[in-house]
């Protein structure tokens with residue numbers, strides 16, 4: 525009987541993750557959202573071959589019908605950023621309904637969650653409780669209308685908060701940063717990041733319930749090393765991922781996360797993921813781990 529566990533959740537977004545800050549422009553020019561389509565096809569084919577079912581936490585606006593999209597609840601700079609994004613970005617940068625069709629068309633049925641409706645940062649001081657409540661209501665309505673489960677939340681950029689509102693929207697589990705990770709709202713310097721990658725122990729899943737009954741699920745290891753990552757950074761990340769997987773094979777419950785668009789963005793990530801997933805399948809087939817979503 526397997527005691528270890530590998531979970532994978534996917535922060536499922538197109539340009540929404542960088543609607544603020546305008547990084548989508550450079551990504552779009554580089555063809556990342558266009559290339560995401562064949563990359564996701566290749567990735568999902570492997571998931572089907574290995575019979576893996578993971579959790580896709582989708583940005584609601586990306587999978588909603590364009591005529592339903594409503595952002596009148598957003599305030600301040602983020603409202604302006606989203607307005608500009610919708611007015612100027614190309615369709616594959618904004619709309620992921622074809623990507624959702626790809627996931628729904630897989631032989632191995634997948635699991636779903638939400639990444640909020642508008643990729644709202646819960647730490648944004650211009651938004652506040654009322655905005656968060658509307659965004660979460662739109663997110664759960666969108667999933668429900670599409671027949672997708674919506675009890676799991678992945679906070680955009682792990683900027684967590686407003687737990688009562690989250691629970692009130694019907695969410696039972698929210699993904700949190702690893703328990704020993706630095707505060708995600710503080711951007712650590714390069715040296716600190718390298719130190720953390722090399723020496724911070726892998727943190728297996730640890731869950732805690734809020735007084736209102738929401739389960740806070742502390743995880744997870746990032747399956748990427750960044751576009752600008754040199755050989756050293758790539759090596760540190762890959763070593764960390766291998767170490768985390770070895771912990772799972774040794775009986776720990778380890779949660780990994782991935783941005784599908786990184787498969788089209790980070791050189792050699794696709795090949796790395798393919799060998800990583802083959803290794804995960806081998807451990808499962810040897811009875812060392814079970815494999816699931818979040």
Ligand SMILES: [Zn+2]
Pocket residue numbers: 535537541639643680681
């Ligand atoms: Zn995101």
